[in-house]
Amino acid sequence: MLHQVNDHSLGSGGQSRASLREDLQEFLGRETPLHQLDDLTKVNPVTLETVLRCLQARYMADVFYTNAGCTLVALNPFKPVPQLYTLELMREYHAASELQKLKPHIFTVAEQTYRNVKSLIHPVNQSIVVSGESGAGKTWTSRCLMKFYAVVAAAPTSWESPKIAERIEQRILNSNPVMEAFGNACTLRNNNSSRFGKFIQLQLNRAQQMTGAAVQTYLLEKTRVACQASSERNFHIFYQICKGASEDERLQWHLPKGAAFSWLPNPERTLEEDCFEVTREAMLHLGIDSTTQNNIFKVLAGLLHLGNIRFANSEDEAQPCQLMDNAKCSVRTSASLLGLREDMLLETVRIRTIRAGKQQQVFRKPCPQAECDTRRDCLAKVVYERLFDWLVSVINSSICADPDAWTAFIGLLDVYGFESFPNNSLEQLCINYANEKLQQHFVAHYLRAQQEEYALEGLEWSFVSYQDNQTCLDLIEGSPISVCSLLNEECRLNRPSSAAQLQTRIEGALAGSPCLGHNKLSREPSFIVVHYAGPVRYLTAGLVEKNKDPVPPELTELLQLSQDPLLTVLFPTQPKEKTQEEPPGQSRAPALTVVSKFKASLEQLLLVLHSTTPHYIRCIKPNSQGQPQTFLQEEVLSQLEACGLVETIHISAAGFPIRVSHQNFMERYASLRRLRPHTPSGLHNLCAARGHSGQLPCSEETTLQTVLRDLLHALPALTRTAATPADPLHCGKTKVFMTESTLELLEGRRAQVLEQCARCIQSGWRRHQYRKQERQRQAAVLIQAAIRSWLTRKHIQRLHAAATVIKRGWQKWRVRMACLASKELDGIEEKPFSQVPGSLSSSPLPPGQSRLQGAIIRLWPLGLVLANAAVGVRGFQRKLVVCACLQLPSGNPSTCTVQTAQGQTGVMSIRALPQGSIKFHCRKSPLRYADICPEPSPYSVTGFNQILLERHGPVHV
Ligand SMILES: Nc1ncnc2c1ncn2[C@@H]1O[C@H](COP(=O)(O)OP(=O)(O)O)[C@@H](O)[C@H]1O
Numbered sequence: 001m002l003h004q005v006n007d008h009s010l011g012s013g014g015q016s017r018a019s020l021r022e023d024l025q026e027f028l029g030r031e032t033p034l035h036q037l038d039d040l041t042k043v044n045p046v047t048l049e050t051v052l053r054c055l056q057a058r059y060m061a062d063v064f065y066t067n068a069g070c071t072l073v074a075l076n077p078f079k080p081v082p083q084l085y086t087l088e089l090m091r092e093y094h095a096a097s098e099l100q101k102l103k104p105h106i107f108t109v110a111e112q113t114y115r116n117v118k119s120l121i122h123p124v125n126q127s128i129v130v131s132g133e134s135g136a137g138k139t140w141t142s143r144c145l146m147k148f149y150a151v152v153a154a155a156p157t158s159w160e161s162p163k164i165a166e167r168i169e170q171r172i173l174n175s176n177p178v179m180e181a182f183g184n185a186c187t188l189r190n191n192n193s194s195r196f197g198k199f200i201q202l203q204l205n206r207a208q209q210m211t212g213a214a215v216q217t218y219l220l221e222k223t224r225v226a227c228q229a230s231s232e233r234n235f236h237i238f239y240q241i242c243k244g245a246s247e248d249e250r251l252q253w254h255l256p257k258g259a260a261f262s263w264l265p266n267p268e269r270t271l272e273e274d275c276f277e278v279t280r281e282a283m284l285h286l287g288i289d290s291t292t293q294n295n296i297f298k299v300l301a302g303l304l305h306l307g308n309i310r311f312a313n314s315e316d317e318a319q320p321c322q323l324m325d326n327a328k329c330s331v332r333t334s335a336s337l338l339g340l341r342e343d344m345l346l347e348t349v350r351i352r353t354i355r356a357g358k359q360q361q362v363f364r365k366p367c368p369q370a371e372c373d374t375r376r377d378c379l380a381k382v383v384y385e386r387l388f389d390w391l392v393s394v395i396n397s398s399i400c401a402d403p404d405a406w407t408a409f410i411g412l413l414d415v416y417g418f419e420s421f422p423n424n425s426l427e428q429l430c431i432n433y434a435n436e437k438l439q440q441h442f443v444a445h446y447l448r449a450q451q452e453e454y455a456l457e458g459l460e461w462s463f464v465s466y467q468d469n470q471t472c473l474d475l476i477e478g479s480p481i482s483v484c485s486l487l488n489e490e491c492r493l494n495r496p497s498s499a500a501q502l503q504t505r506i507e508g509a510l511a512g513s514p515c516l517g518h519n520k521l522s523r524e525p526s527f528i529v530v531h532y533a534g535p536v537r538y539l540t541a542g543l544v545e546k547n548k549d550p551v552p553p554e555l556t557e558l559l560q561l562s563q564d565p566l567l568t569v570l571f572p573t574q575p576k577e578k579t580q581e582e583p584p585g586q587s588r589a590p591a592l593t594v595v596s597k598f599k600a601s602l603e604q605l606l607l608v609l610h611s612t613t614p615h616y617i618r619c620i621k622p623n624s625q626g627q628p629q630t631f632l633q634e635e636v637l638s639q640l641e642a643c644g645l646v647e648t649i650h651i652s653a654a655g656f657p658i659r660v661s662h663q664n665f666m667e668r669y670a671s672l673r674r675l676r677p678h679t680p681s682g683l684h685n686l687c688a689a690r691g692h693s694g695q696l697p698c699s700e701e702t703t704l705q706t707v708l709r710d711l712l713h714a715l716p717a718l719t720r721t722a723a724t725p726a727d728p729l730h731c732g733k734t735k736v737f738m739t740e741s742t743l744e745l746l747e748g749r750r751a752q753v754l755e756q757c758a759r760c761i762q763s764g765w766r767r768h769q770y771r772k773q774e775r776q777r778q779a780a781v782l783i784q785a786a787i788r789s790w791l792t793r794k795h796i797q798r799l800h801a802a803a804t805v806i807k808r809g810w811q812k813w814r815v816r817m818a819c820l821a822s823k824e825l826d827g828i829e830e831k832p833f834s835q836v837p838g839s840l841s842s843s844p845l846p847p848g849q850s851r852l853q854g855a856i857i858r859l860w861p862l863g864l865v866l867a868n869a870a871v872g873v874r875g876f877q878r879k880l881v882v883c884a885c886l887q888l889p890s891g892n893p894s895t896c897t898v899q900t901a902q903g904q905t906g907v908m909s910i911r912a913l914p915q916g917s918i919k920f921h922c923r924k925s926p927l928r929y930a931d932i933c934p935e936p937s938p939y940s941v942t943g944f945n946q947i948l949l950e951r952h953g954p955v956h957v
């Protein structure tokens, strides 16, 4: 830490800054590891980077659901996770007393929604908006939600019903396979991609039991019937009938095995969705009997054969186009399956009828080949669209409860997410327009939720300056001029206009909008709308035509003449319908364009949503390959943008994206009080808060609040100096709310304080080290001196002891000598020295010499002295003395030589008296150094000999 702080203060090295960031990250997110964070708004700070890291950590740990404030983020596992959707788990969530304490799950959302209905708090009706990219898991999620309600909200009476098919929940669930068979297809992004939007209203009675449901669909991609991308497929139902029909049915529907249909690409691909039996069963449960089913499949087979009709270009414009080879057969089969007359079918497809003039005169004009193809495709599309709508109405009539049988509803919206392709057209414009509308609804809801959180924390703050996507919506649907109004006007005027002209008109009329971009690099005429999720380029070519979605009246008339029972229902001959499609006396385009129809249904939907409490589930695809355990950050990021989660982060940033609990705030920034200007009151508060011990009693909430407030008082002084917003920090009831810039400021100041502290600690430590070393040095000197003195004392003591021994010996010897001498001199008879060890009595020496030797042996110290005396005994006598002293063998004195070091200090003269006595004359004591401290020498022998040897040199024998 010290290192980091110093580095920070010096501003050196990205590495140290990175480690500081990590430290800050740890502080902000220290309460829980990222993968355990159940709510994305709890990551600190709420930035895209941390949100992505959190999602990734969870995905890798097989945790697929995460809260994001009022939204649930659902990551597609791309692998079966059956334990996540068991009946037991559903019941567990349903029975939970504290729902929010359970792990995030779609069941949490479902149960919360259900409890809201139960609570009867206004608004009672609820809605769950499931959005996301194609393949992200919307349909899966909606299905799971429906299953959940079918379990928890099942009416007890329905279980008494003997037949499972009669149960309302089962019927509601059965609507899924039917609608998916007719409305889903295999695309590049998803094998089971829904090609329509769906809002299903689950109706609940007073006892919150499911009594029925109603389905509303939006924008079916009907062009897919006649036109599929090379690696995509038509709607699943076509493949189901081709693969699952019995032999009889094949004969009936003219679908021989292996037959090729141009509107049935990639039939070899087998998907789990190709289950004809499941669809039929579900249809049966929904009240569509097998006769009607056969009729439906017959019509669908008729459409497949219609797709095989090919036209050749006619050289004569006045003549209708010729049929290509084999096409005749297809015309015949198709006409018979659709209950049409073959010639009428051909004529209607190839010849256009024009009514003109006041009398509505009819002109017939053969169409060129391209137009024939368009009319053929249009015929198929209109049949399929009506069939789909009819199916929805049948399903509704089967599952919808009487209006007085239900009192509340839960709406599930499975809607396509934001789309942006290299080339976009009217379909994308409508989808993105719907997403903009839903986003606005979501933002308003999220803002409200945020505002509520602030209010709960006691913060008086509002998002007054927050800009939502209204400007973009004004560009698309605004009044009086917008993209929609311009497109509708083009349709109404029915004037021939090129794509380039339309681009000029849009750019000219809407030039003032900040959301209209210009793509000068694009060759094709286009305009750009800057959506909340990013800019999208829409090609103007074909836009007006698609908006008109013209169905030539003669096609409808032809179908009205069909003998097929189903087509008769789908195309009734009602004068009312005719007026709607083509008002009499009006040769212009139909008043209802695709855009205006879509806008109307969208407004209807939003009205419903506004009247409910919304809940949001954002489905995210972690990778586009459908691989489990693969999390691609860029792909997820673009989806987070598209589903508005980035917006929630921006909203969060517009308020106070950083929320830190009081405790954590205090722990990290309490040191900042050092920077506070000293005011007596502030100090007083602080002292009061610290109590007697001087420690922060953090456990006591009230005291904590006081200290916190005290600290917050100090902050304006800090913030005043920095370029921060006026209101950078708020203290809520449990948390401190702040902006990114305030956090930066606080961190900067904290680094300053830490640096000061670090310097203080470093200098203190150095001082301490220096003092310690100094003390150690002094102690060492003291110890050394003491030991030296002790050693010296010891040595001297030993020398003294030695000297004392020598002195005593010498004194004894003197006394004895004196005694001996006086005895000798006084003529006392000499006694034999028989008791002397090593006696020389056996010596062959003459008696005079033997006696002398005996005396010498007894008096060997004296002998030594004699031998070394400077004067006195010489020659043989001297040798004899030395031999006796050293106890050398005395057999043959000639074998050894005795040298004495006379002539030096010590005994000055020796005189042998006639009685055999010897007299010494000493100048002074031979041990004259005995009382002097000799130099200690490690190799020397101590004692008497040493002194002799050192002072008088060695005795050479
Ligand atoms: N929760 C999930 N568990 C397992 N597989 C899932 C889950 N959600 C989605 N999938 C897989 O992803 C595929 C696409 O999901 P789907 O709901 O059809 O996407 P969408 O409706 O968003 O286009 C599903 O067919 C399924 O295989």
Ligand SMILES: [Mg+2]
Residues within 6 Å of the ligand: 135, 138, 139, 140, 192, 193, 194
């Ligand atoms: Mg779907």
